[in-house]
Structures are given as C-alpha cells and as structure tokens.
Amino acid sequence: MELENIKSPRDIKGLGDEELEKIARQMREAVLNRTSQIGGHVGPNLGAVETIIAMHYVFDAPTDRLVYDVSHQAFPHKMLTGRVNGYLYRQDFSKVGEYTSPVESPEYDIFWAGHTSPALSLCVGLAKARDLKKDNYNVVALVGDGALSGGEAFEGLDAGGALNSNLICIINDNQMSIAENHGGIYEHLRHLRETNGTAPDNLFKAFNWDYLYVAEGNNVKKLIEALEKVKGSKKPVVVHVNTQKGEGYTPAEEYREAFHYRDPYDIATGELLIVQEGPTSTTVLKDFINRSARKYHNFLAISSATPDSFGLNAREREMLGEHYIDVGIAEQTGVSVMAGAARDGAKVVYSVVATFLQRAYDQLVEDWAMDPSPALMVVAATGVKGEKDQTHLGFWDIPMITSVPEIVYLAPANLEEFEAMLEWGLSQDKFKVAVREPVYSVEHADYEVDKDYSDLNKFRVLKEGKEVAIIAAGDFLIKGRQVVELLKAQGIEATLINPRFISGVDKELLANLPAQHKIVVTIEDGSLEGGFGQRIASALGTSGLKVLNYGLEKKFVDRFKLKDLEEANHLLPEQIAGEILKELK
C-alpha cells in the first residue's frame, strides 16, 4: 500500500507493522513536500504521524469521533481521510486547509478547532449527545502541542472527570508548545516521562481519569497496543504519549521552535527561501523591548507562547532574564499577569496575537480595564494581512477591544508612529493602552509623529481639503492616501485624517466637518460591525453629512486571496473613490 492510494481509513486496517511504518515515512515526506513549498506547521505534524496512524487503525472513524486539538497537527489525519493529494501535488495544496474543517470534510472533521484547548470540552458535548441517543461509539481527543496550558483544557479535564462514560484523551506530549512550555504542568509531564508514567501526584488521576503511559510515542506498534487497551473504555482515560516534535527531519528536530510553523524552505538545509530584510513592525517592537529592559529596572515583557510576535529569539529571551515571562498558551493569564504586575508599578508590555486575545475578553474587562493597572498591550497579526485561516482571522479585535471601557486602542499608520506609541504607552502611568501593530504595509511617516497621546481621541488632519473627508485608520491610512489621489485626479481636494485612536471619536473635529464637507468616509482594516467607522456614523447621525464606512463584512472567510477579499468588501481605492464620486453627484 502506498500513501497516495489511501482513500479512507479502512485502507490501513489490517496492514502489518512494516507497511504502517512505510506509510509513516511517506507521510513525513508529504508533510515536508507541502510545507516546504507553501509553508505550514512542520514539527507538530511530523511528531504526530504514528499517533494518528494508530488512532485510525484502532478506532473506526467516522463512527468513532476523532477530535484534534490543536488541529494544526492533523495533516496525517487528512492524508488518511481522502485528502492526501493536498500534500502530494502542488495544484491540490489549496484544496486542503491547515486545520480540520467540517466544510472540507463533514464526515471526518468534527470541528475546526484551530485554537488550542477546547477539545475535551467539545468531546464532553459529543459524549453527552452519544449517551442521550444510547449509542456506544468512542469519543477520542488528540490533545497536544502545548494545548494543555490553556485554561479550557483543564476545565475539560474537570468536566470529563465527572462524566461516567466513554471519553479517551490522547496527550501528544512533544515536550514543548510553540516555544518553550512554561509552567508547573510541563515540569510534571517531565516527571511522568522520566518515571515511565509512575511519578506521584498524577495530574490526570487527580481529575478522576484513568491513565496509561506510552514511552515510545513514535512507535506505531506500541501505540496500537495502547489504544486497543482503552478502546471501548466505559470511563474517561488519558493515554499519555511521549513523542518527538519534528521527528524524522533533522532541521525540525534541532530547531523545534523555528519549525513549529515554517514559511517556505529548502528541504535539504531547512533554510527559508525568502528572508525579510530591513525594518518591519516586528524589528521596531523588538528594539523597543530591548531598549526598555535597559531603561526600566522593573520592566516586564509578557508572552503567551508567541515570543515571535515580539521578534525575540531564544537567545534574546534568555538575555532578558527576569524581565521576560512566557505564561504558555494562556491568554487569560497573560492579561491578568499584565494587570497584576502593573498594579504594583512594574512597566509591563504584553504582546499577543489578535485571534488568541479572544480568549481573554473577560480579563480585559474585569482585570485590566477596571483596575488601576496602566500597562501596554501590543496586538499582533491584525487585519487582512494578519492571518488567512478562518480560525485565525485578525478581523475582530477592533470590535472586541473597543467595546471595553477605559482601554485606549491606538492604530499607528507607520513604523515611526508605532514606535512613538509604544514609547508613550510604556512611559505613562495613567492609561491602559493597546497598540495595533501595523501589518498591511511597511510605511514610513512623511510627517512628524506625535510623542504624546495623553490628549485622548485627538484625530490628526494630515491634509486639509473640502467636500470629502477621509478618515483612514491605522495601516489602512495608505488606502486613504490612494483615494485622495484618485479624487484629486477628478478635481476634488479631499481632507485626509489619521485618527490614531480607534476606541473613541474626536467630537470636536467631527463637529467642524460639516462646514466644508458633504461626505465623510471611514476606512479600517477589520470587521465593520462594532468597529471604528460605525462609531463615526453614529456620532455624525444628526450632522447632515453622508457617511460611508469601509471595512470587512462580518463573515468568516478561509484562506482567501487578498485581492479577492478586498474587492468583495469594496476596499480597493478605485472602488472607494468611485462610490464617493457617485454619492457626490
């Protein structure tokens, strides 16, 4: 049997160990084939190959429910469920996404599960549904790759432990998450590995689960034996599997953090095909962090398992010493540690990926905004160029953050403004400041940027004009400029405004617009509903001005082409200019 001939999990049933090992080797090649060309999660999938083969060998999907957490380790599952071409042939790559998807495979992919830690709770739901219909298939979660540090994973262990029914949790313990695994539990997993699963104070047993340890987690035979033992279990059981992240590919075994997710690379050497040069928002942030660590004795940089959003490599993090803390994949704790340290005067920066900050909405409201905890939060990977997978869109941060009182959300339009906002945000001790890292274009300011943003909600007019006022927020300022140019070609000298603040409106500036303008246009790099522009529309509700809001429709989109997305949302400058001209008539 060759990997490319596998159409469904049935095709591997009954194969001998050697054949399964051959398929495992071919799977590894397929993972490298795809990710080296279009990028993707390398290490997590290489590590999980044998585990997933064993899962499909022992369990009977789709009758048995297999859930992946986080589902970026599920490439081998996709290869066994009719989607192997998405890893073998370039023309088929785009047909298969990075995560499990009920759209892609309604039969085999139960959930998207693109964020870590929900699997056990989702599986408690599946198990309840099964028990209510008096059925008896297996509900199986593969939990790994750092997902155990997220609070919901523990909630799920807790809820699962109270479920007197079949529920199987396979822990893919590859000894790290994206970067290091931090926190007490990873110390505990190490104890368990070092004692062949016999260390005292077993966390999983504490939660009322049975427990089984598999030392050779990249040995398909051993895995099959273990899973056969728990199949049909009538109570929750954890199978703790010791795997190697990046198994079978030397660069990924050696540079595990770099090969968690990798942009296109040379398979022979592991080197990236394209290396970014020159200053970017990430280099600005990284320099700011290193500078601040020297400047403030009580400086603290916090990451929740995404140190790359700071641009800091392992050596630089080590250099920061006590000034750096990684709380693991645990954004709730990221926000609360920020608020807690700030409460006692520390100079705190928390850098977080927009889509993951969703996990900490409550902490933003209850632990940061409300308390006297001035600190700086940097929100990364926002907007249309932030992330392209449906599960990771950076479209919702503006509605989310700006619905919370007391948080000042700043959207810098260029690198200089980004740097100035970071400096101000950390130096001041009055406000809770969030800064939206500019992603859309690496712009330099052609104006002197302000150093002080304590005069809240003060928009800045970059060009005085009339008839049309364009308020273009953050990294979409460039679109505002382009629209101004297009209108100029039609004889209209439009006003261009950089709002800088997206969590409030400049009432004074808005009140002065009707004198010279007929139309106000807002442009923002995020979801329209609940966003920046709708606030402007509301504030101008009785002004007599027409208002046009541009941004993204409230809608999930997956692995989109940028141009298509912009066009569908009328975000191309020519579209915006055209619609303004139509309204002016």
Added chain:
Amino acid sequence: MELENIKSPRDIKGLGDEELEKIARQMREAVLNRTSQIGGHVGPNLGAVETIIAMHYVFDAPTDRLVYDVSHQAFPHKMLTGRVNGYLYRQDFSKVGEYTSPVESPEYDIFWAGHTSPALSLCVGLAKARDLKKDNYNVVALVGDGALSGGEAFEGLDAGGALNSNLICIINDNQMSIAENHGGIYEHLRHLRETNGTAPDNLFKAFNWDYLYVAEGNNVKKLIEALEKVKGSKKPVVVHVNTQKGEGYTPAEEYREAFHYRDPYDIATGELLIVQEGPTSTTVLKDFINRSARKYHNFLAISSATPDSFGLNAREREMLGEHYIDVGIAEQTGVSVMAGAARDGAKVVYSVVATFLQRAYDQLVEDWAMDPSPALMVVAATGVKGEKDQTHLGFWDIPMITSVPEIVYLAPANLEEFEAMLEWGLSQDKFKVAVREPVYSVEHADYEVDKDYSDLNKFRVLKEGKEVAIIAAGDFLIKGRQVVELLKAQGIEATLINPRFISGVDKELLANLPAQHKIVVTIEDGSLEGGFGQRIASALGTSGLKVLNYGLEKKFVDRFKLKDLEEANHLLPEQIAGEILKELK
C-alpha cells in the same frame, strides 16, 4: 475589642483566641445584619470569617498583598480594613460594595476581582513586580467558593508552579460553588478532605506547589498556626482549608444554594421578605426547559454553575436527570459542550449570565459560530436592570455577541415573544441562536408574536407612522411606546418598530424609511459602542435621514440608582422625545 471599633488590621494583632472568636461572632452578625436588609452574599462570607481573620492576623496588609477570588467572600476583610460601618449601619450600607474595590480602598483592595478564577494569575503579576523591585513581602490569594473550576484558576496554578518565589494560595474549600460543584476536581478535593490531605495524586503538588491541609477551617487558632508556617515561603504553597459555607447560621448551613446570594430576608427564619408572584421571564424559561425535556429524547440543558438562571431548583434539576449538566463555573466549557453536543444532533439549551459569558468569547467565535452546531443560548441578567455591580454589568453582551459572525441574536420584547423565540431556537437545526432574556419589564404582547424567525433580520413594524421612526430593541420596546405616546401628544404619529434581531439590520425596511420619515431613533438596553444602534446609523449613512442612537455610554458604573443612570444616558422617554422634537425643528 469590639468589631465596631476596629479601624485597621493592626487592631487585631496580638488578640487572644477568645477575643478573635468573639470578633468572628460579631462579624457573622454583621453579615446577617446587612444582607438581610439589602441582600448580598451570605454563605460565602459566613464561611470565610475565620480564614480572613487569620490572614489579617498573620500577614501585614497592606504591605503583604491579599487578593480575594471571588471577592464576594471578602466582607470580613472589609470589616477589618476600616469599613465595618458598611455592615452595621443602614445609612452606611451603600458606601460599601459587594466586591473588593480599589476605588473604595486603594490601600487594601488590590483588585475588583468580581469574577471568579483570576486571582492566581493576578498574583503571579504581583509577585513578578515585587521580585523585580527586589522586595520581599507576601503575595496571598484566597481562592474559593467554586473559583477552582474556572480555567484561569488552573492556568494560574500552572504559571504559579513555574514561579520560584513567594506565592501563597489559600483554598477556601467550602465543598460547593454557587450550586453543586461539578467535575473531577471536586471529587478530588473530597478525597483530600477525607484523608486529612494525604490522598494520592495531589493536584496542587502536580502543579509543583507545596501543600498544607487545615481540617478545621473555621477554627481561627488552627488557621493562624497554619498560616504562620507558610508566611515568608520562598516557593508557591497551597493551604487547603476545609470550611463550612454558611457556618454559624442555620438556614445558610441547611440551604446553601439559596443562601449563596440572598435577597432581603427575615433573620429568624431565613424566609425572603418579598416573594415574586406570577409569570416572569424565568418561569417562561423554566417551563420551556421542562416541556422540552419531555419533547426531545436527546434534549440537553447546560448550566455553568448558575442553575437559577434557568429557574430550576435542586429537585427539578434532579428530575431532568441525564438531560441536565452543570459544568461548574466554566463558561468556556459551557459553550464548547453546547457546540459539541449540538454537533452530534442533541437539542441543546445553554443558559448563561451575560457578564460571565465574557469568559467564553473565543469559544463563541471558534467553537460555536464556525462549526455546524445549531443550538440555543439564553443570555440572562442583561441591561440596566440585570446587575448593578460594576463587575457584573450586563451592558456588553450586544457588542460582544453581535461582533461574531453566524450567531443570530434575538431580543424579545415581552414574555410571549421570549417563549416563541425559545421554541423556534430549539426546534430549528440551521442557526446558532442566542436569545436575550427580557429583564427591564414583565410585558405581555399586545400583538400576535411570530413563531418562525428563520427569515433573518426581519424587523417588525408595530405601528405605521411618519416623520419619526423609532426602533426600540428588546425589553426597551416599552420605552419606544412611551416615546410614541409623548410625540403623539405633540401631534406626531411616529412609526414604532420592534427589530427582534439585534445582530443584523433589515436593509429592505431601512431603505423604505426615507419616503415618509426624517428621523430614525434607536433605543437599546446596553452599551452603545459596537451595539445595535450604531449598525443602523451606519446602514443609513447615505440615506439623508437623521439618526439618533440611545443606549448606555461605554463606561463602568457601580451600584447605580436606575433613574440616575437612565437620566445620565438620556434614556428617559421625556428626554428622548424632547431631543427628537428639537431635531425636527
């Protein structure tokens, strides 16, 4: 020493056991004195009296940092830190809030912490700030009353376990949260209690914390001895204290759920002073749940430790049997269990208090909205009459929920519409439906309510008029009616619209408004920014109509007077009508 003379924690230092016990008795009387008159958390505070006395006896606040989680058990702390009059004298009750508050006591109240589970993460932040300034005071959290089931508590145990420094976590184990404690961990705590702390597989040790058990958690002497042992500890340590919820007051000991939070009651009998009669939204929901359990073999009602939001008492929950699950204080899991069970066809209702749903924003986006999991979520305690404590405001649910694609958020205006929406939401298998429980007034419909809401975003015109169109959402429809009446008195026959859908706009209806109207007014029972009305303003941006949005300013308010809040936000019908008339001129 009498309780009423205590001005600061120093006043109890050096007191003998008997005097401390006397103060404990007086504290219990003071708790009953206040809560019986104005309502409040009874059981949690009665149970924590001795623990908090011992904390203040052993540690030196404010130098040592004492953090309460959840802070509704902190009445004894307030009594020892200069706020005892707020429990003794009716005229002073309003000066003291239900939760710790850095506004009320910047010195002694470190955080608001009105939601459960953040304390350990907050304390990791405090400890980091302390260590960076090379100081050496104690950082102490009192965690209890169910807070251990929330995911962030485990994240905090995890992050704390990696902190090689002073951090003391006192677990107030009163053997229940609001209702029952569900989940594997409560079984484990029981094992620990039954073995005097020696049961195997100690959860806290698994997280790399030291551990100490105190069997007599309402014995102040034993508690002082235990805390003296851990004071100054150089590594994280858990002190597991076995307390009795409601200790010392027979009705609270017997009816622990009813006395978690109690409306005003007779101290002698424990009976409520005012008992609600007649149908309310809660009785509508409860009847619906019981009816649905009989109707659907695979019906599942989910609660996250607030079964009272269903209106179900312990006996009724028991009757529901396998059709009811309480996941503990764990809303992330609440949403994921809902999504999981719905994914496999179960008929699912999840009832959740608006302010607590904040903890599950990510799960709404990633686990529910995205997946094919049609289910029904009921959002309780919303709007200006929902909750009055700053930490529990039901003001943010509309921005939060309506920023998420795919979730249909319905706002019934009266009991009949509420019931119809519940029935439709559960019977259909296409949409993810959230229903906002009407709170502001117990209205009955004076029109035939629709049974089917599958024609999304279809607003309903209740009265055709002209010049002014009033779109009054949900339980603020009554305000719309009142404004219509006031305008009528001025000779204006306004149009009245019940939108029903608050997560989208009826574009067709809006497009027809300009023909007969000059002004559109929206009224909603929640925060304006990111809310319903701003969507309408945006949708009407080029219509030429004036738009007035009414709702709440984005601002924290604490223990407000309803009339004051409404007036400050221009929500009184006469204010709205007056401003409309001004715009019409």
